[in-house]
Amino acid sequence: MFKLYLTALKGLALKETNRYLRIWIQTLVPPVITTSLYFIIFGNLIGERIGEMEGFSYMEFIVPGLIMMSVITSSYSNVSSSFFSQKFQKNIEELLVAPVPTHIIIWGFVIGGIGRSVLVGILVTMISLFFVPLQVHSWSIVILTFLMTSILFSLAGLLNGIFAKSFDDVSIVPTFVLQPLTYLGGVFFAISMLPPFWQVVSQFNPIVYMISGFRFGILGVIDVPILFSILISITFVIVLYVINWYLIEKGRGLRS
Amino acid sequence: MTYALEIKDLKKVYAGGVEALRGIDLKVEEGDFYALLGPNGAGKSTTIGIVTSLVNKTSGKVNVFGYDMDTQLMQAKLQIGLVPQEFNFSPFETVRQIVLNQAGYYGVSRKEALKRSEKYLKQSDLWEKRNVQAQMLSGGMKRRLMISRALMHEPRLLILDEPTAGVDIELRREMWTFLKELNENGTTIILTTHYLEEAEMLCRNIGIIQKGQLIEDTSMKSLLAKLQYETIILDIDSSGQAPVIKGYTSELMDDGSLSVEVARNQGINEVFNQLTEQGIKVLSMRNKSNRLEELFLKLTEETA
Numbered sequence: 001m002f003k004l005y006l007t008a009l010k011g012l013a014l015k016e017t018n019r020y021l022r023i024w025i026q027t028l029v030p031p032v033i034t035t036s037l038y039f040i041i042f043g044n045l046i047g048e049r050i051g052e053m054e055g056f057s058y059m060e061f062i063v064p065g066l067i068m069m070s071v072i073t074s075s076y077s078n079v080s081s082s083f084f085s086q087k088f089q090k091n092i093e094e095l096l097v098a099p100v101p102t103h104i105i106i107w108g109f110v111i112g113g114i115g116r117s118v119l120v121g122i123l124v125t126m127i128s129l130f131f132v133p134l135q136v137h138s139w140s141i142v143i144l145t146f147l148m149t150s151i152l153f154s155l156a157g158l159l160n161g162i163f164a165k166s167f168d169d170v171s172i173v174p175t176f177v178l179q180p181l182t183y184l185g186g187v188f189f190a191i192s193m194l195p196p197f198w199q200v201v202s203q204f205n206p207i208v209y210m211i212s213g214f215r216f217g218i219l220g221v222i223d224v225p226i227l228f229s230i231l232i233s234i235t236f237v238i239v240l241y242v243i244n245w246y247l248i249e250k251g252r253g254l255r256s
Numbered sequence: 257m258t259y260a261l262e263i264k265d266l267k268k269v270y271a272g273g274v275e276a277l278r279g280i281d282l283k284v285e286e287g288d289f290y291a292l293l294g295p296n297g298a299g300k301s302t303t304i305g306i307v308t309s310l311v312n313k314t315s316g317k318v319n320v321f322g323y324d325m326d327t328q329l330m331q332a333k334l335q336i337g338l339v340p341q342e343f344n345f346s347p348f349e350t351v352r353q354i355v356l357n358q359a360g361y362y363g364v365s366r367k368e369a370l371k372r373s374e375k376y377l378k379q380s381d382l383w384e385k386r387n388v389q390a391q392m393l394s395g396g397m398k399r400r401l402m403i404s405r406a407l408m409h410e411p412r413l414l415i416l417d418e419p420t421a422g423v424d425i426e427l428r429r430e431m432w433t434f435l436k437e438l439n440e441n442g443t444t445i446i447l448t449t450h451y452l453e454e455a456e457m458l459c460r461n462i463g464i465i466q467k468g469q470l471i472e473d474t475s476m477k478s479l480l481a482k483l484q485y486e487t488i489i490l491d492i493d494s495s496g497q498a499p500v501i502k503g504y505t506s507e508l509m510d511d512g513s514l515s516v517e518v519a520r521n522q523g524i525n526e527v528f529n530q531l532t533e534q535g536i537k538v539l540s541m542r543n544k545s546n547r548l549e550e551l552f553l554k555l556t557e558e559t560a
Contacts (some may be wrong), residue, residue, distance in 0.1 A: 001330060003363065004362070004363030005363070007360055007363045007364070007365060008360060008361050008362075008363060010360065011356075011357055011359075011360020011361055012357075012360070012361070014357075014360070015349075015353075015357050015360075018349075018353065019348075022348065086346070089344070089345075089346060089347065090342060090343075090344035091344050091345050091346045093310060093340065093344045094344065094345070094357070094358060094361060094405075095361060096309055096310055097308050097309060097310065097333065097336070097338050098333060098358070098361035098362055099329075099330040099331075099333040099334050099361075099362065099363070100361050101330070251312055255309070255310060255311055255312050256270060256271075256305070256310075256311050256312070
């Protein structure tokens with residue numbers, strides 16, 4: 001059965017990859033345009049007046065945050081919209097009828113989310129090279145935090161897709177929850193700049209840990225201890241994975 | 257004996273309290289061509305939904321080729337191919353992508369899947385359309401695509417939920433020929449349909465579901481033997497007066513045709529003799545409705 005499951009995983013991952021590549025103009029181009037604008041407006045024009053932050057130019061400081069922001073958005077929206085579309089068009093039934101275990105279904109969608117966020121991450125990094133030279137403090141931390149973040153937000157997107165009953169439900173969470181948390185998660189500023197009260201509040205924002213960890217990997221500066229940052233990400237991944245597994249296994253929104 | 261499908265005391269109560277299945281027992285032998293009939297809402301689709309893992313059962317047992325769906329679900333699923341009632345493929349994928357994906361979900365290697373996709377798409381006359389997005393296909397082509405998709409892992413049990421709904425007569429007959437061949441080559445087929453003529457033409461055995469219960473489970477032959485009479489419509493050339501046919505119940509219809517009830521052992525020669533004696537010419541003759549349809553209506557009315 002292992003070989004069968006591996007073939008099924010490859011099939012589902014390939015299907016998911018084909019999906020976002022087929023609609024590349026919707027999935028790959030918008031984050032590149034948005035982050036390019038951020039680089040030009042915040043990094044280049046306004047950044048020059050802000051000066052240094054944590055010992056780096058403002059442009060250098062926001063690059064890791066902007067890469068993470070596009071990774072979070074891409075992985076989340078890829079899985080939430082793909083899963084919901086399959087539910088809406090009923091072709092999720094292809095998977096439910098087939099001998100595909102829930103773990104394979106989850107990983108098939110997550111691999112799709114990771115793939116799209118890797119592509120978007122590479123494109124955004126390439127754009128950043130027009131403004132700042134590439135520097136990496138620790139490749140292992142960069143890869144680890146990148147993967148953990150894309151897995152975590154793919155799983156969060158999957159959860160959204162499971163509960164969603166309309167296309168509105170798929171767009172509400174990114175607009176009203178994900179975007180504010182990302183902007184307040186330290187993309188454009190160091191958490192240490194906030195007043196003490198808001199620093200405490202920020203500790204409840206999981207995105208703070210992802211951006212902080214990734215920024216450490218790139219620049220070597222940190223808001224939160226790196227080990228703590230990674231532990232928080234792993235905890236969220238495990239919790240979301242278990243919830244998704246339980247809901248799909250029980251057929252929440254999938255089986256009557 | 258191992259059955260292709262064995263259902264024991266299957267019950268389903270939906271969240272709103274609707275009792276869709278009230279304890280169904282059903283056995284379909286390997287190699288059978290079995291028709292599952294019933295009026296809308298009788299429980300056919302719920303039964304098929306449970307067998308194909310699209311609906312959670314409330315209680316009961318389902319075995320597919322001896323594999324218990326509670327404890328050997330994956331092995332059981334491997335045996336089944338489903339052609340659902342509604343189109344449920346991605347409209348944006350190409351015809352070939354759809355069948356290849358399906359093969360992958362069942363563990364068929366890419367190399368083998370490519371071979372099979374050619375075989376089944378050619379068989380269903382879709383090979384020329386293999387690179388076309390599924391949304392561009394006609395209704396009939398979409399139906400054939402769903403059959404090709406279901407065959408990609410070469411299932412031992414093929415379940416078709418109203419496969420010819422909305423399909424024109426020519427295509428329907430082509431599909432019948434194809435399904436008959438498939439069955440002759442050893443695939444067990446379970447079919448639900450509203451076209452009772454289809455069930456009569458194709459199936460050896462038949463089950464009728466009414467209000468969540470199996471009210472009939474027998475061979476097509478013995479079911480049709482239960483017919484006590486048939487109604488025949490005669491287009492006659494008469495003056496407009498209702499002819500009297502002794503020994504038969506007859507009625508002159510609004511369109512001038514004559515409806516005659518003929519009992520199983522009566523024969524129809526006597527009807528013609530009497531009409532000839534009265535100088536009435538019979539222009540043509542047909543059945544009032546499908547034989548099975550009459551029986552089906554009778555059975556479902558009795559249990560209503």
